[in-house]
C-alpha cells in the first residue's frame with residue numbers, strides 16, 4: 001500500500017485521478033487543495049473516507065507542505081491556476097501557485113527524498129500550424145504563449161533543475177486537453193454543454209479553426225499511474241490519445257448530440273494570443289512504458305460527458321452565472 005499526496009485533488013483532473021486510484025489500486029490518498037473557485041469537495045464526496053482525506057491548504061505554505069510530505073511515500077502535483085482566459089485577465093495568482101507553489105513542493109521533496117510527479121501541459125511547447133506534419137515530442141523546444149502556459153513552463157524547468165542540481169526523484173508529464181466529468185464550467189466543453197442545458201447559445205472564439213488534441217481525463221489518470229510506477233527519474237513523458245479536433249467540429253458535435261441544430265451557436269471575440277493547434281506524439285509513453293488509452297471514441301466519450309452534466313446540475317449550477325458574466329463583460 002502506497003501513501004499518495006495529490007495536490008489539486010479537488011479540481012477537474014486531480015479528482016478524476018483520485019477516483020481512478022481508488023478504483024484501480026489499494027493506495028491511500030491525501031488531497032492537498034486550497035479550494036479556490038476551481039476546487040470542489042463535492043468532486044470527492046462519494047469516495048471512502050478510509051482511503052481519501054482532504055486537507056484544505058495552499059501548496060505555497062511551506063510548513064503545511066513539510067508536515068504532509070512527512071506522512072506520504074509519493075506526491076502527484078496537479079494543483080495550479082489552470083485557465084488561460086483568467087491568466088490574461090489577472091496573471092498574479094498564476095505566478096504564486098504555479099511557480100512559487102511548485103518551488104515550495106520541490107524544496108519539501110528535496111528535504112524528504114520523496115518521489116515526485118509533476119503534472120504539466122502541452123501548452124509549454126507553444127502552437128503548431130494546421131498543416132504541420134510534426135507533432136510535439138519530449139524534445140520540442142519550449143515556446144509558451146500565455147501567462148498560464150509560461151508559468152507552467154517555468155514550473156517544469158524548476159523540476160528539471162531540482163532533479164539535476166539536488167537529485168530530486170521527479171518525473172514530468174505534459175498532457176493535451178482533457179474532457180470528462182468534474183470539469184469547471186469556465187472551460188470550453190462544459191461551458192457549451194451547460195449553455196445548451198440553460199438555453200444559452202454556445203460561444204465559439206473567432207472562426208473556430210483552432211485544434212485541440214482531446215483525451216479523456218481517465219486516460220490521463222492511467223498514464224500518470226503508469227509513469228509513477230514505471231517512469232525513469234528525470235524523464236519527461238508526453239500524454240495524448242490521437243484526439244485532434246477543431247473547436248467548430250466539437251461545438252457542432254455537442255449541439256447534434258444534444259438534439260439541437262449544429263449551427264445554433266455564436267462566433268464571439270477571439271482569445272488574445274490564441275494558440276492555433278496542439279498535437280501530441282506519445283510514442284515514448286506507449287513504447288517505453290506500454291501505456292495505451294481506453295477511450296478511443298471521442299463521440300462516445302463526449303456523449304457520456306454530456307450525460308454527466310445533465311445528471312449533475314447541482315454540481316455545476318453555483319458557478320454558471322458568474323462564469324457567464326465574466327465572459328459577457330469581454331464580449332465572449
Ligand code: NAD
Pocket residue numbers: 007008009010011012013014032033034035036037038039040057058059060077078079080081082083096097101119120121122152174175176177178179184
Ligand atoms: P483545475 O483548475 O480544475 O483544478 C486546479 C485545482 O488546484 C483546484 O482544485 C484548486 O483549488 C487547486 N489549487 C489552485 N491553487 C492552489 C494552491 N495554491 N494550493 C493548493 N491547491 C490549489 O485544473 P485542472 O484542469 O484539473 O488541471 C490540473 C493540472 O493539470 C494543472 O497542473 C494543469 O496545468 C494540468 N493540465 C490540465 C489540462 C486540462 O486539459 N485541463 C491538460 C494538461 C495539463
Ligand code: DAU
Pocket residue numbers: 082083084085120121122123175176177178186187188189191203204205206210211212247271278
Ligand atoms: O492543452 C492543455 C490545456 O488545455 C491545459 O493546460 C489547460 O489547463 C486547459 O484549460 C486547456 O487549455 P485551453 O485553453 O486549450 O482550454 P479551454 O477549454 O479554455 O479552450 C479550448 C479551446 O476552445 C480553445 O481553443 C479556446 C476555445 N474556446 C474556449 C471557450 C471557453 C471557445 O471557442 N469558446 C469558449 O467559450
